[in-house]
Amino acid sequence: MTPPLAPVGWSRWLVPPAALSVHLSIGQAYAWSVFKPPLESALGLSGTQSALPFQLGIVMLGLSAAFGGTLVERNGPRWAMTVALVCFSSGFLISALGAATEQFWLIVFGYGFVGGIGLGIGYISPVSTLIKWFPDRPGMATGIAIMGFGGGALIASPWSAQMLESFGATGDGIAKAFLVHGLVYAVFMLLGVLLIRVPRPDSVPKARAKAAAPASALVTTAQVSARSAVRTPQFWLLWIVLCMNVTAGIGILEKAAPMITDFFADTDTPVSVSAAAGFVALLSAANMAGRIGWSSTSDVIGRKNTYRLYLGVGALMYLLIAQFGDSSKPLFIVCALVILSFYGGGFATVPAYLKDLFGTYQVGAIHGRLLTAWSAAGVLGPLIVNRVADSQEEAGKSGPGLYGLSLTVMIGLLIVGFVANELVRPVHPRHHLPANTPGTKPETAQPAQRKETPDEHSTTERERSV
Amino acid sequence: MSTAPQSGSAVSESRRTPLIVFAWLWVGVPLAYGLYELVQKATQLFTK
Numbered sequence: 010m011t012p013p014l015a016p017v018g019w020s021r022w023l024v025p026p027a028a029l030s031v032h033l034s035i036g037q038a039y040a041w042s043v044f045k046p047p048l049e050s051a052l053g054l055s056g057t058q059s060a061l062p063f064q065l066g067i068v069m070l071g072l073s074a075a076f077g078g079t080l081v082e083r084n085g086p087r088w089a090m091t092v093a094l095v096c097f098s099s100g101f102l103i104s105a106l107g108a109a110t111e112q113f114w115l116i117v118f119g120y121g122f123v124g125g126i127g128l129g130i131g132y133i134s135p136v137s138t139l140i141k142w143f144p145d146r147p148g149m150a151t152g153i154a155i156m157g158f159g160g161g162a163l164i165a166s167p168w169s170a171q172m173l174e175s176f177g178a179t180g181d182g183i184a185k186a187f188l189v190h191g192l193v194y195a196v197f198m199l200l201g202v203l204l205i206r207v208p209r210p211d212s213v214p215k216a217r218a219k220a221a222a223p224a225s226a227l228v229t230t231a232q233v234s235a236r237s238a239v240r241t242p243q244f245w246l247l248w249i250v251l252c253m254n255v256t257a258g259i260g261i262l263e264k265a266a267p268m269i270t271d272f273f274a275d276t277d278t279p280v281s282v283s284a285a286a287g288f289v290a291l292l293s294a295a296n297m298a299g300r301i302g303w304s305s306t307s308d309v310i311g312r313k314n315t316y317r318l319y320l321g322v323g324a325l326m327y328l329l330i331a332q333f334g335d336s337s338k339p340l341f342i343v344c345a346l347v348i349l350s351f352y353g354g355g356f357a358t359v360p361a362y363l364k365d366l367f368g369t370y371q372v373g374a375i376h377g378r379l380l381t382a383w384s385a386a387g388v389l390g391p392l393i394v395n396r397v398a399d400s401q402e403e404a405g406k407s408g409p410g411l412y413g414l415s416l417t418v419m420i421g422l423l424i425v426g427f428v429a430n431e432l433v434r435p436v437h438p439r440h441h442l443p444a445n446t447p448g449t450k451p452e453t454a455q456p457a458q459r460k461e462t463p464d465e466h467s468t469t470e471r472e473r474s475v
Numbered sequence: 476m477s478t479a480p481q482s483g484s485a486v487s488e489s490r491r492t493p494l495i496v497f498a499w500l501w502v503g504v505p506l507a508y509g510l511y512e513l514v515q516k517a518t519q520l521f522t523k
Binding site: 033163294 | 490491494495498499501502505506508509510512513514516517518519520521
């Protein structure tokens with residue numbers, strides 16, 4: 010599929026909603042837990058079994074983002090969004106068939122395997138395009154999209170719950186709910202497919218391009234291919250940075266409700282179950298706000314400084330919780346909120362960091378490969394937190410004492426990430442692509458692209474971005 | 476000569492304002508619903 014080149018006068022403010030329509034949809038993955046209890050009762054599954062579709066989905070997200078990134082770069086964002094739409098919606102439709110016929114393997118295959126491919130391709134689909142449209146504010150642009158992934162669960166969670174309540178938590182009811190999800194998400198994501206456009210060479214005004222000029226040595230004007238990028242130390246240092254930052258965030262997320270309850274169990278102001286649920290909701294809000302807020306801030310203070318903040322101040326917040334968390338509820342809550350905002354910010358800022366280091370040429374594909382750090386953290390984080398908490402409980406500890414060791418481990422991981430970030434240097438020129446490589450210089454338009462016909466729409470699909 | 480395409484581009488961009496509003500509402504309304512539900516839940520931390 011030819012990348013859809015923007016017609017003259019196409020507004021760049023149409024690109025973020027296109028990206029959001031995809032990310033708000035695929036963010037539904039984090040609301041899978043809504044389907045777990047009904048599936049368990051309708052199909053007689055265990056908790057571990059009912060988690061399988063989600064787990065396979067996340068594995069497929071990592072794999073398809075890592076291996077499909079180059080295809081996304083080659084075929085453009087419209088192709089990627091179409092693949093995401095077809096896979097994500099088909100996943101629900103196959104799952105509907107599985108629920109109606111009580112064949113659980115169809116739900117695992119549909120939602121986990123097919124839908125998971127949609128998650129990975131959809132996640133990276135708008136990244137490169139957004140960065141090209143917003144060279145002056147790449148952090149803000151990718152922050153908007155990646156905030157959508159966090160927002161998707163906020164929408165799906167109450168919506169899916171209400172639907173299951175209406176249709177009933179039986180096999181037929183779940184099948185109807187899956188069917189409606191598949192159809193509604195297909196229509197919702199269609200906006201992204203229709204609106205997404207690659208900027209034409211003259212789409213980005215000179216003033217914006219000038220504002221995007223390198224302000225520090227870390228921001229390159231050269232281009233590095235995805236194949237070369239994974240051979241640089243910078244890629245692997247950023248991999249460590251992302252992995253450590255995500256692991257630290259999961260450290261709070263995984264145990265948020267029991268943690269706040271245990272910390273204040275023996276105080277004058279114990280935390281009720283519903284208040285703990287409110288705390289978890291507040292953490293989700295901080296996660297989302299951090300994605301857009303900190304990522305936009307990184308456009309002003311620079312990417313390296315932003316990660317210094319995430320990792321350095323994050324470690325300090327963990328230290329405050331470990332030392333004084335049980336003496337002040339507001340302090341505990343504020344520290345946890347800051348950590349979660351850094352967790353979200355870490356996800357949203359990394360595409361712009363990659364663009365600074367490797368250029369825009371294959372930034373989406375490089376981002377896809379870097380997301381394997383997320384998969385690793387998804388295993389590492391819960392493993393550390395749960396295993397440490399279990400061992401502390403076996404050792405007879407209670408209250409805040411249950412979490413002391415895991416908090417210390419998180420501080421250590423953040424320090425490792427901080428050191429990795431400090432070691433990031435500009436990419437060696439031997440990895441740079443030659444200046445005349447096709448696709449590396451959007452400002453050098455081919456003659457055919459400079460020709461504009463009066464019917465701007467008729468040119469859209471024919472012209473190929475360089 | 477250099478200003479003509481720019482002004483044409485500006486006119487074309489302003490013609491797309493309804494589309495921009497529609498696109499942002501398309502994603503903004505569901506997001507607002509999700510945030511409303513979130514705020515309802517989050518207030519439990521301070522009220523219960």
